[in-house]
Every structure is written in structure tokens, then in C-alpha cells.
Amino acid sequence: MNTSLTVLIAEDSSADRLLLSSIVQLQGHNVLLAANGAEAVALFARERPQLVLMDAVMPVMDGFEAARQIKALAGEVLVPIIFLTSLNQADALARSLEVGGDDVLSKPYNPMLLAAKITVMDRMRRLQETVLQQRDQIARHNDYLLNEQRVAKAVFDRVAHAGCLSAPNISYLQSPYALFNGDLLLAAYTPTGDTHLLLADFTGHGLPAAIGAMPLAEVFYSMTAKGYGLAEMLREMNAKLQGILPVDMFCCATVLCVSAQRRSVEVWNGGMPDGYLQARATGQRRALTSQHLPLGILRAEAFDHSTRVWPMLPGDQLFLLTDGVIDTSGPDEQLFGVERLQQVLDANRQPHMLIAEVEQALHDFQGHSRDDVSMVQITSQLPQPLDVPVMPYSDSDQCSPLDWSASFEFRGATLQRFNPLPYLLQLLMEVHGLRARGAVIHAVLSELYSNALEHGVLGLDSRLKRDARGFARYYQLRNERLAALRSGFVRVRVQVEPVPRGGRLLLQVDDSGEGFDVATVLSRPLDLNRLSGRGVSLVRQLCPAAQWSADGRSATVEFSWEALA
């Protein structure tokens, strides 16, 4: 296709100029004529021709300088310049191309050759035009994408920081765009004051890796707030992700429940690198190794939510990381690896410096910093006062149930797979006067229920938990006995009654176990630092009015409140 171009001819010899303009016009183009370099530059600036034929040797300003100026004026638009020359010396040709000339035409002019050169130059010019258009289009798309990411990040930052990542016992390192690396870090308090922590790593990068984060966060926060344990939460997360993620996408995750009250940490690791639990007293380090497939792969029937429980005393440190840390490759394609990480852990003296030390080691190893690794460290903190803020309810006190009782009995198979506590707590929170004390009620009810189940129904001896090894043994036995459970029950009786200017709650938890020697246990001093027998101590501390029947099979606690004015 031959299109009509505007061609600037810069030539001082008027005969050559006339000849050239005739040739170019004959080929269907428009011409602009200049007799020297200065005229050519001025004409170019004014008329913006698409192609320039430039004599090299001209008075006032020669063609080399004019070409330089015209190229500068043209900027990123390609304006081809064909140098006209009667010299065939290589240095003059080279110089023409050096100053930005795109081709050379020698005298005497050959009209066919000139036509061909103009066609080729026009093709180059169009190609450049197309490249620029596409570049601008790509830049626009990129801006659009970045803006989408900014919005997604802003929304997600609000979600991620809805939890307790800023708590003083948690420190972490995450790149600002970790979400788009598929990394996700969440932390939230349970109603009883434990901390749930999740570090996850979705397969893939970019927005696809980020989309699974929303539903996961949703499940994490809502179920943690309602008092669900790790098992129920993991099941829900797995089912949700399995339902929404495409087949080739899944989510490696470590999920923790750090309980300062119970001096323990409960861990589920599916596909993440080993985490580390460092005991302050003994200096021992325990690897928290993956025992499961990542979330989002197995169907609900095949999914295994079983967790491991380890003792975790105040001051003990737990460290989790994403695989970017150990997969960091050095200059010779060597991986950073677990051994180098453990050397950093060994060398660490001040726990609060650990993340910075690992980061520094990665930097030294690789030669530059990485922005796609996530690390988190959590210490077990002494129990905080359980003053979880009261959720404001929009209804008035008029709907609050004040005179009722209910009794539940959870038997064999139900005890194996069902956690009734969130439902019971939700029911109790309908009583407005109890809301302010929800955390304490939840903590006490959780303790009574797990005592009834573990010591009563399953017959586990809490003295097993005196040392770290026994601790692990205790939870192993718990899992085994629960899986084999055929009979037995836990009964929960709830009684709410009005009293003058307020109300009263009685909670009674019975079990089918053999009971315990109440007198002996109650005669021990309250000691929150013991690993064993903690349930009774904790309940007595939170609820001084707690009572046990003489055979130890029935516990009763009482909470009363005064009505608001």
C-alpha cells in the first residue's frame, strides 16, 4: 500500500532540489523544501513531515547537525532521515548513520531506488508507530492492573489488620504485596483469650493467588470469634477452598492456637516448611513438620484435621516462615536451605532480633533483598485480663431471655466430632447481662467441658502433662481414645433466672467418668504455672464460686449480674 507522505527535502543545490522534489512528487508524496540545515529544522518544527531527505553538505547548518536536531525534536516518533550524498567514502556514510540517519542515497539519483527506500522507511515508521501504540496500551493496562492491585490490597489490608497482628507478642515480616505472592498472615484472639494464627501460601502469583485469601480470612475471623477450635475451622477452610479453587490451585498453611492459659500450642501444618518452637528454659528447638496435604485438595471425607499439641510456656518462641526463605537461591543456583536457616536460629541470642537476622542472612546469601518471603514469630504471653470488647447489639433489653433453663447431653459419637461450645456460648450471649463477661464465661465453660471430656469420659490423667514428653503423650492418647470412644456422655445444664435488680446464671457440667478426689485437688494452692491439673486452677481463678460434687463428676459455676439502669 502506498500512502501519501509529507517529505522534507533539504538540499542547497537548487537543481538537485528541483529534481528531487519532482521525483518525490511523481511518486505521490507532498514535499517541503529547504535550502540549508537551519531552514530544514525550522520547517520540520512547524510542519512535522513524516520523512526527511537531507543533503549532508550544506551552508549555514550542515545536514549532520540538522539531522541531530530533527531527531531530538521528533522524540520517540520515528522520522526516517535519508542522507543524500555524492560521496561514497565509508566515514561519511558512517557519520550519516551515527547522527541518526536511517539510510543513504547517493548521487546521481536513481528514482526507482529512491521510491524503494521511501517505501521501506515508511514501513519502519509505521512499525515504530505500532510499537509505540502497543507500548502505550500495555502501559495503560499495567496502570489499570496496578490500580486494581492497590484497591484489592487496600481492601485486604483492612481485613488482615482486623485481627491482632499488631499484638505485642507477635512480630512479622511481610512484603507490602505479599498478598500477590500468595502469602497470607492472619491472627485473632479467641473468646477465651487464646491466639489463633495462620500463615498460608497459595500456589501461583498475582490476583489469582490473592483471591482465595478473602474466603480464608472470612472463615478464620468469624469462626475464631465464635469460639470454634482449630479442627472445625480447618474443616471449614478446606471445604471452602476445595469448593472454590481451581484444581491446580491449593493453599499450604500452618494454623496455630497459642494458649497462654493452658501453656500449650496446638499446631496443624499442611504443606508448609517446618516451623520452630523454641523453649526458653531448655533451649530446645522442636520442628513443627507438615503432617498433612495443603488446604483445598482433599474432599471433606478424606480431610484430616488432627492437630498436635506441644507445651508452650511464657517466653517460648514460635517461628513460622514461607518456602521463599529456604528456596532463596544464591549466586551459584544453590538454595539457602534448612541447614543455613537452622544455623541462623542457633546463632540467635535475642529472640526479637530473629526475623531481622534471617532477613540479613538471606540478603547476604543472595546478594540482594527478597520481597516475597513471609515470616512470623509469636511468643506465649501470660494471660491478659479477659476484657474482650463487648459487641454492641442493636436490640434493646426487651428481647433478652431472663428466666429459662436448658439441658444438653452429648454422647459417644457426638463427642468425637462435634464442638458444642460455640453454640452454647451464642445461646448465653442472648442474655444481655452476660455479654460483658462473655470471655470469662467462655473460658470457664471451655475448661469445664474439656475437663469433663478428657479427664472424665476419656479417663486421661492430667498428671501426664507434668513434663513436655508426657504432654505430647497426653494429646496422643486423647486422640486415640476419642477415636475409639463408643459410650459416655457430657451433660451441660444451663439455668438463667432473674434476681432483684439483675440476674444469675448457673452452669453445671457432668460427665460419665470416674470422677476425682475433689478434696485433694482443691487443697492444692492455686498455681497457674503447673502444666498439669490446670483446668481446676483456672476455673477457680476465673470463677471463685466454682464447686465440685464430692465424687468429682459434676462441676457448678455461677455468674450474676446487675441490670443496667
Added chain:
Amino acid sequence: MSDIHMDPKVVSALRDVMEGGFEDLLDTFLSDSEERLDQLRSTHEAHDLSLVAHSFKGSSSNMGAIRLAHLCGLLEERAQKKPLAGIKELVVKIDDEYQMVRRLYRAERQRFNPSNFASG
């Protein structure tokens, strides 16, 4: 051998390319050339001499004045070399050659448009 003074193939191609502007082109070439000759005769600065000879060479070659272009080329080269010698002789040769070229091109012009030439 007048071909080396005026290449008939080039002239014929010019006539095709220029269509109605052929006479105009010849007139422009001749008046341009006289101007350049004046410059060659009056210029004593070697660099300027070389530039004028360069331009003259270019337009002569475009017009098919082969020997004129060749002589201009020699002068262009000579003016760039030290010691400067034989310049004057070359300018005289160019002058002589141009007189020949002018006669031939005028005849060519007249051959195809005598009336216009008569009035001009």
C-alpha cells in the same frame, strides 16, 4: 564522444521524471553552475573550495555531466590535500568543461522546445 559531457540516457530519464519541468531544471542547473564557477574562481580558502566542488560534483552527476562531475571530484580531493597544488589548473579545466556542457544542454533544451527558447 560527447557522451562524457552529457550522458543522453541520463538526460532522457530526467525528461521523463521532470515531465513539463525539464526546461526549468536545465535553466536552474545552468544558473546554479555559473554561480558555483564564480565561487570556484574567487575562493582562496581550501575548505570552502572543497565544499563548493562537492556540491558542484553532486548536481553535475545528477544531470549526467559525467566529466564535469569527475573534474569537480578531483578538485574536491585536491583541495583537501596538502600541499595545495594544481588547484588553479583544475579550476580552468572545470571552466572549459562547463563551457562545453553549457553548449550541449542549451542545444538539448532548444531541441525539444525551440519556441520557448526563442522567447527566453
